Amino acid sequence: MKNFTYHNPTKIEFGKGKEKAVGGYIAADGVKKVLLTYGSERIKKDGLFDTVKASLEANGIEYIELGGIISNPVLSKVYEGIDAAKAHNVEAILSVGGGSVLDSSKAIAAGALYAGDVWDFFIGKSMITKALPVFDIITLAATGSEMNTYAVVTNEATKQKFSIASEHVYPRVSIINPDLQKSVSKEYLVYSASDVIAHSIEGYFTASYHPDIIASYIETNIATVIKTTEILLSDPENYNARAEFAWAATQALNGTTYLGVEGASYPNHMIEHSLSALYNVAHGAGLSVIMPAWMKWYVSRNEKQFERFAKNIFGKATANEGIEALEAWFDKIKTPTRLSQFVIKASEIDSIVENAYENAKAFGLAEMYTKEVLKDILNLAV
């Protein structure tokens, strides 16, 4: 195992009704005023917004609202949040929504305490040295943002979907109530399944050394997502399935699955970010298109691990059968596996390659993922 440091200070409040105490969790940190961030009006319709407001008010916490955060969240909205945070001197951010709201909130939290342009953090021009504390109620299980250091934001002007990673943006408290995730559409459920599987396989396949114990944890996360997605598609009210899905999503990207791993990279995310940035496809949908294509291209480079995957996840004998089984499973749950399902034509691949190659540079992977290679991979997704 490779040397590592692990320190994940996020407090998880998991289960039914936990959101009712949100004001108390925030007040325990002495916070008196928050920026309350959210996405659609869904949370106003289903009563969550009222619950949150009541809890904040009961704990004497003022709040400034910032709604309308969209999926594949954009930099302009982050700027708006930073302006609001600064203008109102908020002491923390409370994010109520999915990964897009939370990622925007993390960027706002860092940007609010920075004199320069928050995009500096995304392009590596500056390092995050502090951030406002972030609290969240996560209403979609997918990104794992509720227990990690990451945030991904799209710069609309430059068409760059870039990320930050800083321990300063670990949420202070994350509330995961599986019941609040029941209202997620079937479409977004399967996209989320794809996202969690992508988080799981990136390191699993790309590492130059991967400890068995960590690989087994990852296989548990993948198997859990596969099993619970199937349950939830036919029985959306199944609380325990929803809960296990949510916990697998959190575990898949809270750092634990990368401990002791050597040389992992994120090529699927790297390529998918171009689809999201250029076509605004849902992240998970983009990933289920990229993954089988990337796996077919990559398999010969780490065949043993692909065989392990095939056997332990799908009970298949060969590496290729494992890839086929994953693609077939994506088809079965109806998350896309082909660019054509986004009405993207083969003739557009060149422009995707140009964008993805910029990502490859940002990911430090441009040596392996040349434009030719990116084209080969994308052609496998036609």
Add this chain to the structure above:
Amino acid sequence: MKNFTYHNPTKIEFGKGKEKAVGGYIAADGVKKVLLTYGSERIKKDGLFDTVKASLEANGIEYIELGGIISNPVLSKVYEGIDAAKAHNVEAILSVGGGSVLDSSKAIAAGALYAGDVWDFFIGKSMITKALPVFDIITLAATGSEMNTYAVVTNEATKQKFSIASEHVYPRVSIINPDLQKSVSKEYLVYSASDVIAHSIEGYFTASYHPDIIASYIETNIATVIKTTEILLSDPENYNARAEFAWAATQALNGTTYLGVEGASYPNHMIEHSLSALYNVAHGAGLSVIMPAWMKWYVSRNEKQFERFAKNIFGKATANEGIEALEAWFDKIKTPTRLSQFVIKASEIDSIVENAYENAKAFGLAEMYTKEVLKDILNLAV
């Protein structure tokens, strides 16, 4: 899944050479003087002690030594540590050793800031509300104490082996360098394997509801311990096996394997504590005697989970075959499975029962584990 709160603030520094930076980790918290606790003189012979002292000195940290902590650590030594901590106004404890040293250090950390008798915390007469920060270099992978809230100490006067559990005694930083665990004897290696398996199965079998995802993580920990113990018995220098063993030990009792679990209890520990308290047997050795006996007694109460264990750990078809396979594996690695191996006679069981029944009350399990039941279980270990 049952509602839960999870917050584990311990920072893990894992890997080769990490102990060299111990002074820096402590200095980062502004600490200027520590109580340096350890057990045997082994750490002086193998150079670890010199490394630690050099790092403390390089960081301007004074230290007061408290050596001679024994396994199955005793209350009198904890008192000695508390006196030393108070007399010298130390600001933190640095534990260099295995679980016994660390558990003693946690008790000292809590006792140093308490006006009353530290034993009050063990018998539930008082609650821990604060503790000195604890840092540690863990030289034996077994108890998981390096990333949890627990400490177990024996009161020699009353023959009670009792525990505390408080978030105030989470270590601040735990250093796990698998290389430092190489000098552990084969005996203690197999006792440690037994201990980690015990931590794994207690909740797994006793819970009234156990999430699949958590059960799978536990199975990974058990399978890892079984595989790496066998490797280490024949190849003690195998770093990756040592590292995976160590990480499985940490994961097995850092709280993650109890999340969402309903109604778990610790009957094997409860009974074993009597063996340790009365006969001073090694904790892991006592556990490998108790576990098969307890499993035979308990199996009909949760047969499905025992079948799952049999299948997923040993590839066996029935619950009883799984129990037999575990007992056979303990025999194979040469950790005891019978009381007679401690030269404890059947005629002594009554006195063990008396002691264990007091534990049962302390564990809140006296209703299920009556004296008759305890006798039945112990008789299965003759």
